[in-house]
Amino acid sequence: MDNVIKTDMLKKALEIYENKQLDSLEEKPFDTTSEFDAKMRRLIESQNSVYKRITLTKTRKVLAAMVAAMIILVSALSVGAIRDKIFSFFVNHGEVKIIEYDTENSKEYPKTLKKLYALSAVPDGYKLTDSGTENDHLFRIYTKGDNYLSFEQFTKESYKSATDIEFIGKENYKGIGYVVQNDGDTTVLTWEKDGYVFELAGFLDKNEMLSLACSAEYESGGEE
Numbered sequence: 121m122d123n124v125i126k127t128d129m130l131k132k133a134l135e136i137y138e139n140k141q142l143d144s145l146e147e148k149p150f151d152t153t154s155e156f157d158a159k160m161r162r163l164i165e166s167q168n169s170v171y172k173r174i175t176l177t178k179t180r181k182v183l184a185a186m187v188a189a190m191i192i193l194v195s196a197l198s199v200g201a202i203r204d205k206i207f208s209f210f211v212n213h214g215e216v217k218i219i220e221y222d223t224e225n226s227k228e229y230p231k232t233l234k235k236l237y238a239l240s241a242v243p244d245g246y247k248l249t250d251s252g253t254e255n256d257h258l259f260r261i262y263t264k265g266d267n268y269l270s271f272e273q274f275t276k277e278s279y280k281s282a283t284d285i286e287f288i289g290k291e292n293y294k295g296i297g298y299v300v301q302n303d304g305d306t307t308v309l310t311w312e313k314d315g316y317v318f319e320l321a322g323f324l325d326k327n328e329m330l331s332l333a334c335s336a337e338y339e340s341g342g343e344e
Contacts, residue, residue, distance in 0.1 A: 156266035207297040229315040269322035279317040
């Protein structure tokens, strides 16, 4: 009974902590000078949700680590955390699934993005509306009306994702292994290639997303 009470208290504390941290992130105003900017703001905010996507800024990376630690602690006190190996990825099953790359058992891999990748075949009507590159992470967002595609490239050490959408499993497609997730509207694929980790999210069905993922090609050099 005491463990149940402690678990409930930790869950409540985590919820309060997340809300405060997300509120602090949202205090920084966006420059919304047009209806398009307003739509992009809503898209970015939804993508930056702790439960949907943890990436980009150092602030969010620190928040991700803290939230992940609390989630794992809560899980350990309740049903226990189970670690399954999916290709070279680990999925930590708990209140929220946390996916990360197994760098301990992998061969030598780039510590920075020495090669930058891009989608060479984007569906008709989608346009590149936002992008950014750091030394260990690249993102490109394509939009078509209210629909979007999000393509990201990570170093193996920098990759970590927290999600509450359904974990489907693994799928081999044209010689590459993909971790597949879906919440009914959004399909998320995660895979590795040339020493990097890639993630593709969008409203297309699984087969369309797998075909699109295959179009990710080396585009230019990055950080040396």
